[in-house]
Amino acid sequence: xxxxxxxxxxxxxxxxxxxxxxxxxxxxxxxxxxxxxxxxxxxxxxxxxxxxxxxxxxxxxxxxxxxxxxxxxxxxxxxxxxxxxxxxxxxxxxxxxxxxxxxxxxxxxxxxxxxxxxxxxxxxxxxxxxxxxxxxxxxxxxxxxxxxxxxxxxxxxxxxxxxxxxxxxxxxxxxxxxxxxxxxxxxxxxxxxxxxxxxxxxxxxxxxxxxxxxxxxxxxxxxxxxxxxxxxxxxxxxxxxxxxxxxxxxxxxxxxxxxxxxxxxxxxxxxxxxxxxxxxxxxxxxxxxxxxxxxxxxxxxxxxxxxxxxxx
Ligand code: PSU
Ligand code: MN
Numbered sequence: 001x002x003x004x005x006x007x008x009x010x011x012x013x014x015x016x017x018x019x020x021x022x023x024x025x026x027x028x029x030x031x032x033x034x035x036x037x038x039x040x041x042x043x044x045x046x047x048x049x050x051x052x053x054x055x056x057x058x059x060x061x062x063x064x065x066x067x068x069x070x071x072x073x074x075x076x077x078x079x080x081x082x083x084x085x086x087x088x089x090x091x092x093x094x095x096x097x098x099x100x101x102x103x104x105x106x107x108x109x110x111x112x113x114x115x116x117x118x119x120x121x122x123x124x125x126x127x128x129x130x131x132x133x134x135x136x137x138x139x140x141x142x143x144x145x146x147x148x149x150x151x152x153x154x155x156x157x158x159x160x161x162x163x164x165x166x167x168x169x170x171x172x173x174x175x176x177x178x179x180x181x182x183x184x185x186x187x188x189x190x191x192x193x194x195x196x197x198x199x200x201x202x203x204x205x206x207x208x209x210x211x212x213x214x215x216x217x218x219x220x221x222x223x224x225x226x227x228x229x230x231x232x233x234x235x236x237x238x239x240x241x242x243x244x245x246x247x248x249x250x251x252x253x254x255x256x257x258x259x260x261x262x263x264x265x266x267x268x269x270x271x272x273x274x275x276x277x278x279x280x281x282x283x284x285x286x287x288x289x290x291x292x293x294x295x296x297x298x299x300x301x302x303x304x305x306x307x308x309x310x311x312x
Pocket of ligand 1: 111
């Protein structure tokens with residue numbers, strides 16, 4: 001059962017619209033990681049586990065996607081299965097959203113476009129394991145993910161495990177600082193690197209308590225900021241991959257990508273697949289584990305945030 005939003009083409013599942021109406025915590029999730037980040041059938045299985053992890057944290061999951069000229073806010077099991085198993089669903093970032101909606105058809109939302117949808121839908125939290133960032137060699141390619149730009153535009157708190165070390169994480173941190181995007185690391189001193197525990201960079205702030213994080217987010221918004229707020233939560237140590245193990249693979253993949261002429265929005269997937277190959281699937285497994293642990297942390301923080309709003 002679904003209700004159509006009045007002015008924008010949003011289609012809510014009943015569970016998500018009920019949760020929003022009654023002030024229950026909701027966490028938005030992207031679909032590009034389902035269609036492009038992982039392969040069938042592990043992608044469908046992981047998407048369901050990620051939703052279960054949000055619930056285990058105490059919140060309602062709302063997986064975002066585009067279909068028939070509408071934005072899905074929340075997916076049923078059948079929706080997840082369709083997105084996971086349909087080949088060739090295009091990756092849709094913020095700038096593509098209007099075009100893909102006008103055309104009809106399906107679209108897999110990145111972090112950036114999922115934030116646009118979450119903001120429209122009134123969902124203050126979003127979770128994904130790996131955000132896009134400033135690419136290595138960006139001083140020549142100018143490849144900076146629109147995810148970072150969208151953080152400056154959408155009033156949604158993002159819980160993630162940092163960004164992948166296929167990127168230049170030092171420059172990614174500089175970009176966030178320049179663009180006034182707050183960054184807090186949950187129960188860790190360092191900015192994590194997706195399935196690696198640390199990027200080697202310290203986080204500007206550490207907070208161990210969810211309610212304190214919720215208060216920091218609300219205070220940031222109360223100061224008149226209507227941008228995002230980044231919270232990182234690292235992978236469990238037992239699932240983590242040693243960054244030295246993947247560094248050579250990344251460097252080789254970057255050289256190969258340039259030789260193959262891969263650029264633009266195709267580069268992220270190309271590099272990730274190359275690393276998966278070298279680690280013989282270990283990184284893909286860690287990828288699934290970190291998606292789940294991030295979703296659980298987001299569920300907990302969003303629940304603390306909803307509780308805080310109720311007591312205010
Ligand atoms: N990082 C990952 N896995 C992913 C992505 C990033 O570890 O699947 C996806 C996300 O959907 C993210 C997008 O929003 O890639 C960023 O793409 P780009 O670098 O083209 O902006
Ligand atoms: Mn890019």
